[in-house]
Amino acid sequence: MIRVILSEDQRLLRGALATLLSLEDDIEVVGQAENGEAALTLIREQQPDLAVLDIEMPLKTGLDVAEAIKQEQLNCRVIMLTTFARPGYLQRAMAAGVSGYLLKDSPSDELSDAIRQVYAGRRVISPELSLVVWDNPCPLSARExxxxxxxxxxxTMQDIGNKLFLSHGTVRNYMSEAIGKLGAATRMEAIRMAQDKGWLE
Structure with missing residues (x-):
């Protein structure tokens, strides 16, 4: 039996997913959470085989939870559910050791199949999501x-320089490079574009 924790902040969707998964003979939902902090507490307590996490939740995001699981070396694999095909999110999820990454509107049998695949040690990514990353690599450096x-x-630029131990001019150059790479007209437009892509944590 594959023991699963399910975390999703929308109660109706969480209930529907739990009901569908409970119909599977080899999957047992051993806990449900409405936010990331509750999910992490459940994972620590229940020690499930696998956690199905919504990527955007209150208190802690699914990505925060996945990173905590990796840092604490908890023996729990993760499948991330998202409505957003943002390349930065997928890249961060992969870095956190997430084994599955699916769109929320995927057919229910796709989720149960993904749970079995991930439990068996494989990785599962919705084709639409992997194509988004392939087509949209982040052009920004880590410092940018x-x-x-x-x-x-x-x-402010001065505050950033103080925080990163860089000169005001160096910070301005990094920002200017980032604006140019993104083809933005202003700093605020560049920030918004990077956020929309999921490139800023």
Missing amino acids: REVMQLAAQGL
């Missing part, structure tokens, strides 16, 4: 993403 992330939080 870091500068943009801090700017998105409202820090």
Whole structure:
């Protein structure tokens, strides 16, 4: 029996998924959570074989939970559910050791099949999602993403320089490079574009 934790902040969808999975002979939903913090607590307590996580949840996102599972070395594989085909999300999920990445509107039998595949040690990614990443590699360097992330939080160029131990001019150059790479007209437009792609954490 494959023991599964299910975490989704929309109660109706969570209930529907739990009901569908409980119809499978070899899958048991041993816990449900409505946010990421509750999901992580359940995973620590129940020690399930697998967690099915919504990527965008209150308190902790699915990505936050996946990263905590990896950091704490919990023996729990992860399948991420998303409505967003954002390349940055998938790249971050892969880095966190996520084994499955599916669209929420996938057929229900696709989820149960993915659970079996991931439980068996394989990786499962919706074809639509892998194509998005293939077609949209992030053009920004790690430092450019870091500068943009801090700017998105409202820090000034001077504040960012102080935080990263860089000169004001160097920070301005990183931001200018990022704006140019994204083809944006302004700093705010560049930040919005990067956020929409999921390239800023």
